Amino acid sequence: xxxxxxxxxxxxxxxxxxxxxxxxxxxxxxxxxxxxxxxxxxxxxxxxxxxxxxxxxxxxxxxxxxxxxxxxxxxxxxxxxxxxxxxxxxxxxxxxxxxxxxxxxxxxxxxxxxxxxxxxxxxxxxxxxxxxxxxxxxxxxxxxxxxxxxxxxxxxxxxxxxxxxxxxxxxxxxxxxxxxxxxxxxxxxxxxxxxxxxxxxxxxxxxxxxxxxxxxxxxxxxxxxxxxxxxxxxxxxxxxxxxxxxxxxxxxxxxxxxxxxxxxxxxxx
Amino acid sequence: xxxxxxxxxxxxxxxxxxxxxxxxxxxxxxxxxxxxxxxxxxxxxxxxxxxxxxxxxxxxxxxxxxxxxxxxxxxxxxxxxxxxxxxxxxxxxxxxxxxxxxxxxxxxxxxxxxxxxxxxxxxxxxxxxxxxxxxxxxxxxxxxxxxxxxxxxxxxxxxxxxxxxxxxxxxxxxxxxxxxxxxxxxxxxxxxxxxxxxxxxxxxxxxxxxxxxxxxxxxxxxxxxxxxxxxxxxxxxxxxxxxxxxxxxxxxxxxxxxxxxxxxxxxxxxxxxxxxxxxxxxxxxxxxxxxxxxxxxxxxxxxxxxxxxxxxxxxxxxxx
Numbered sequence: 001x002x003x004x005x006x007x008x009x010x011x012x013x014x015x016x017x018x019x020x021x022x023x024x025x026x027x028x029x030x031x032x033x034x035x036x037x038x039x040x041x042x043x044x045x046x047x048x049x050x051x052x053x054x055x056x057x058x059x060x061x062x063x064x065x066x067x068x069x070x071x072x073x074x075x076x077x078x079x080x081x082x083x084x085x086x087x088x089x090x091x092x093x094x095x096x097x098x099x100x101x102x103x104x105x106x107x108x109x110x111x112x113x114x115x116x117x118x119x120x121x122x123x124x125x126x127x128x129x130x131x132x133x134x135x136x137x138x139x140x141x142x143x144x145x146x147x148x149x150x151x152x153x154x155x156x157x158x159x160x161x162x163x164x165x166x167x168x169x170x171x172x173x174x175x176x177x178x179x180x181x182x183x184x185x186x187x188x189x190x191x192x193x194x195x196x197x198x199x200x201x202x203x204x205x206x207x208x209x210x211x212x213x214x215x216x217x218x219x220x221x222x223x224x225x226x227x228x229x230x231x232x233x234x235x236x237x238x239x240x241x242x243x244x245x246x247x248x249x250x251x252x253x254x255x256x257x258x259x260x261x262x263x264x265x266x267x268x269x
Numbered sequence: 270x271x272x273x274x275x276x277x278x279x280x281x282x283x284x285x286x287x288x289x290x291x292x293x294x295x296x297x298x299x300x301x302x303x304x305x306x307x308x309x310x311x312x313x314x315x316x317x318x319x320x321x322x323x324x325x326x327x328x329x330x331x332x333x334x335x336x337x338x339x340x341x342x343x344x345x346x347x348x349x350x351x352x353x354x355x356x357x358x359x360x361x362x363x364x365x366x367x368x369x370x371x372x373x374x375x376x377x378x379x380x381x382x383x384x385x386x387x388x389x390x391x392x393x394x395x396x397x398x399x400x401x402x403x404x405x406x407x408x409x410x411x412x413x414x415x416x417x418x419x420x421x422x423x424x425x426x427x428x429x430x431x432x433x434x435x436x437x438x439x440x441x442x443x444x445x446x447x448x449x450x451x452x453x454x455x456x457x458x459x460x461x462x463x464x465x466x467x468x469x470x471x472x473x474x475x476x477x478x479x480x481x482x483x484x485x486x487x488x489x490x491x492x493x494x495x496x497x498x499x500x501x502x503x504x505x506x507x508x509x510x511x512x513x514x515x516x517x518x519x520x521x522x523x524x525x526x527x528x529x530x531x532x533x534x535x536x537x538x539x540x541x542x543x544x545x546x547x548x549x550x551x552x553x554x555x556x557x558x559x560x561x562x563x564x565x566x567x568x569x570x571x572x573x574x575x576x577x578x579x580x581x582x583x584x585x586x587x588x589x
Contacts, residue, residue: 090309117314132336134302136276165361165362166333167359167361167362167363168362168365170331170333170351170357170359171359171362171363171365172376173350173351173352173353173438174331174352174353174355174356174357174377174440174443175353175376175377175380175440175443176353176377176443177353177376177377178379179382180385181380181385185376185380186365189367190365190366190367210517264367266366266367266423266424266425267424268425269366269425
């Protein structure tokens with residue numbers, strides 16, 4: 001233990017593995033103990049379902065068709081993923097906008113103040129407005145994610161574009177590059193991997209907004225489902241759904257990190 | 270030689286800022302009515318004490334900054350912005366970090382000879398030109414002393430000296446009328462620096478180009494340059510009153526032929542020259558009077574600095 005709080009400590013691979021799984025193990029163990037003791041008192045307890053009950057819940061949602069003949073989990077995942085993907089597609093446009101603001105003073109003057117203000121709107125508070133304007137269908141839910149995340153990404157791209165040294169811009173001009181060539185050949189490729197990071201860190205915010213939208217008005221979707229089954233205190237469905245969403249986001253995050261490491265070796269060097 | 274046959278011409282160039290935000294109370298003069306003609310093929314070194322405006326002068330020629338007054342001509346045309354007439358090598362941030370060495374070098378020519386449509390669609394013409402320029406870049410990589418394999422590396426994988434070699438190749442690929450260099454070897458160790466000096470002299474000799482070379486290292490300036498210019502803010506008028514802003518206080522032709530033999534560095538003549546320029550142009554304590562300036566170069570012009578009052582008056586007249 002005398003090495004525990006040393007900046008130059010070098011734990012072995014085995015120690016690292018144990019330490020990094022420790023908290024996961026404790027959480028799972030704590031849950032199982034709680035669930036077991038509750039079921040000893042009341043075999044019909046549904047607040048802390050046992051592992052087998054949850055597996056059964058997963059089986060029912062993922063592999064057995066419901067009354068309408070649908071495999072619910074996959075249907076919900078697909079619906080949510082579509083909304084999420086469409087919103088991210090639009091949010092991607094924030095990157096070229098941010099680059100434009102960072103490079104061209106006129107574009108900056110036009111958008112900067114507006115976006116900073118826009119960014120401060122608590123996105124959830126405009127949800128009623130969106131429902132009124134766009135109705136209760138897909139558009140309002142996608143718009144909510146965009147309103148929440150677009151300004152953040154655009155402003156981040158703007159700040160990143162500003163950090164490109166003026167020397168590089170001058171150099172590009174001496175090499176005959178035009179203004180738009182500087183934007184999309186010099187600045188955009190250099191900030192793009194960092195923008196992937198920004199999007200990665202904003203996945204949670206986007207998901208949050210998606211679930212909020214789905215919980216209020218939807219007929220299908222991951223967020224919709226957990227709020228529907230909440231009425232029956234169906235924890236055996238809710239917990240697997242929460243874990244499923246977490247795993248999906250975690251994997252997306254991990255894939256983006258992998259792409260950044262793999263494709264942008266020059267980054268931060 | 271008639272004035273319009275000079276490749277670069279600074280005509281009464283002044284750079285000054287208002288001392289305070291409302292524009293009253295006079296102006297801070299950085300560069301005071303500088304007149305300078307540079308002929309084609311010259312290797313001009315620019316030295317001066319810290320803060321004299323060497324880099325500012327270079328930025329004026331580059332077009333990255335506009336003079337408050339006066340005109341800068343490159344090849345007879347007034348400079349209005351940064352363009353492909355001048356190549357530039359900076360001390361830092363010279364290369365595009367996201368492009369491999371060959372792509373860095375081929376960047377300019379490839380942009381120049383292809384259209385955006387060809388690049389986006391990857392047309393056969395684009396692919397052919399790309400192959401062609403990458404091949405040319407590969408030849409350049411060897412010419413500037415890198416290993417052939419270095420062409421496929423990213424800039425961060427190269428040492429500082431190698432990066433500057435690539436930056437020079439990148440600029441030279443465009444065959445610019447003028448090559449501007451702003452302390453290009455300032456961050457390199459002594460031996461690498463000497464190697465780079467040899468390299469740039471070789472390139473200069475091969476291509477017969479015009480170079481304006483800013484450095485704080487006087488020995489470097491006198492060794493590589495055919496002409497050495499000292500810019501200094503420490504001078505006084507003939508009455509002994511300290512002047513404002515930097516002017517050219519030294520303008521001379523370096524002895525010993527071009528490029529000079531390496532042995533030249535240790536000769537008494539060369540060291541005497543260094544001593545002299547160090548005293549005349551680099552010593553803040555030494556405020557030389559106008560008529561004592563060492564302006565012996567054939568293209569040297571008489572200095573015509575303005576007084577602080579004249580600068581303010583000129584500005585008011587412009588505004589009126």
